[in-house]
Amino acid sequence: MKSLFSFRSCVTSILIFNFLLLSSPVFALPDGDELSPARAIEVSVIKGELLTPLLGNNASNYSVMAVVDDQLQAIPFQFDDVNKRGFIYAPGGKLEIDGQENILEPQDQLALMYKDTGPQASATQKSAVEGKILAEISFNDHGRQSYAYVLEGNSQRSDKSYTYFDKDTGLIKTSAYSLQVKPSNLLVWEDFIYKGSQTRSLLDTMKLRVHVKMGFMKATITNRLIPNRIVAVKNGPVRSIIEMDAGLSVFGIQLATAGASVVVTENTTEFPVYITIPSAASVLADNLFVEISLDFDNLKGMAYRSELGPKEPLIAGETKGNPADYKVDLEHSWLSASSRKNWDIIALFKRDPNFIATLGALYKDQTRDDDPDGPERVEGSFPQVGYTAQDIPTGISTFLGIDLFYSPDFWQGNNVEAAIEEIKNHIPAQVNIL
Numbered sequence: 001m002k003s004l005f006s007f008r009s010c011v012t013s014i015l016i017f018n019f020l021l022l023s024s025p026v027f028a029l030p031d032g033d034e035l036s037p038a039r040a041i042e043v044s045v046i047k048g049e050l051l052t053p054l055l056g057n058n059a060s061n062y063s064v065m066a067v068v069d070d071q072l073q074a075i076p077f078q079f080d081d082v083n084k085r086g087f088i089y090a091p092g093g094k095l096e097i098d099g100q101e102n103i104l105e106p107q108d109q110l111a112l113m114y115k116d117t118g119p120q121a122s123a124t125q126k127s128a129v130e131g132k133i134l135a136e137i138s139f140n141d142h143g144r145q146s147y148a149y150v151l152e153g154n155s156q157r158s159d160k161s162y163t164y165f166d167k168d169t170g171l172i173k174t175s176a177y178s179l180q181v182k183p184s185n186l187l188v189w190e191d192f193i194y195k196g197s198q199t200r201s202l203l204d205t206m207k208l209r210v211h212v213k214m215g216f217m218k219a220t221i222t223n224r225l226i227p228n229r230i231v232a233v234k235n236g237p238v239r240s241i242i243e244m245d246a247g248l249s250v251f252g253i254q255l256a257t258a259g260a261s262v263v264v265t266e267n268t269t270e271f272p273v274y275i276t277i278p279s280a281a282s283v284l285a286d287n288l289f290v291e292i293s294l295d296f297d298n299l300k301g302m303a304y305r306s307e308l309g310p311k312e313p314l315i316a317g318e319t320k321g322n323p324a325d326y327k328v329d330l331e332h333s334w335l336s337a338s339s340r341k342n343w344d345i346i347a348l349f350k351r352d353p354n355f356i357a358t359l360g361a362l363y364k365d366q367t368r369d370d371d372p373d374g375p376e377r378v379e380g381s382f383p384q385v386g387y388t389a390q391d392i393p394t395g396i397s398t399f400l401g402i403d404l405f406y407s408p409d410f411w412q413g414n415n416v417e418a419a420i421e422e423i424k425n426h427i428p429a430q431v432n433i434l
Helices: 002-021 123-127 279-285 416-424
Strands: 043-047 062-068 071-074 077-080 109-113 132-141 144-152 163-166 171-174 177-182 185-194 203-214 217-222 228-235 240-250 253-265 268-277 288-296 303-306 335-338 344-351 358-364 384-390 396-407 429-433
Touching (some): 062 077, 071 123, 163 240, 185 240, 203 240, 203 279, 288 358, 335 384, 344 384
Antiparallel strands (some): 043 109, 077 109, 171 177, 177 185, 203 217, 228 240, 344 396, 358 384
């Protein structure tokens, strides 16, 4: 049965990989420029308050263009409403919209890929395009200038789409990666295929475990057992939004209610969660331990680091170094790993200031004789990387989340810190109303 599973998984992975090879994006970079790994995956977000001529009008009236091949051409973009919690709004979801749907308001967002911006348009290029140019959006990344333009009355739209989530099949597909989740459970992750890396899944599974003890009673609840459902989906050319809600009760006590507005971009999976932990859960708080991790499959040689750990990485499949030395806390929370096969990952833990807990790093490797750690599809951690949390507060409504970023070369020069600094600090957009 195991060999049959492996064969089917391999065939599925090859088909997905071939599809992604056929959907390579065309960049609109200024001549002679080359983007850093973090800038190459960056989604630029412009608040509606900066786009004053558009305010109060229907978003469908507008298009976005950049100079490509010496002429203004349509690039992928989307206007997104936000909800009352400040997340991106998904129509039909449980979270109420802040304002009116599809009407541009100060809190709304215009999203585009930074790599799709181009050189500044000349007067000739502007005059040759259909419609009226309302605004020039400029970006200055340490002297690298690039531009995009917002137009009214232009019918051109890019046919390129960077992301798509199929709710029926549970397949997240971007132009860089695919992730299979259970259609009935967004928390169960299976095959993860990254373009240009390898044709088999990098991932065994994602693991979320809640360990609880009350008196003589113990329980471990995994992501496979946490009730959750997808309540709304918005697919756009730049990012897809998946709204879900969940709840968890243990020993008859409501431990938490939660919801998430998952954001998928070409090279990210962002999982912001709003969560309410009632005061009644305090009877469990001293015996509550949470783990969330990615269990990779046969990634011998993967290098792993943490923000408070040594610069010298741990290497999967080797026993040099001590995983206990690789630490994080709430203020220093990044984790990163490199497959050293054209795929790197960075994880950032985000939170509201009122979420005060003890955050730790989790690293397991079967080479170090770590015990099997189910549930999993393939036995053994090779390796398993993630976070632990304990001393979790009760009687609060708060926000927390984990954002995952992917690239072929975040670790270039063994300087992942440079990529993390750019991920945390997007290039600000300047808007010139024309």
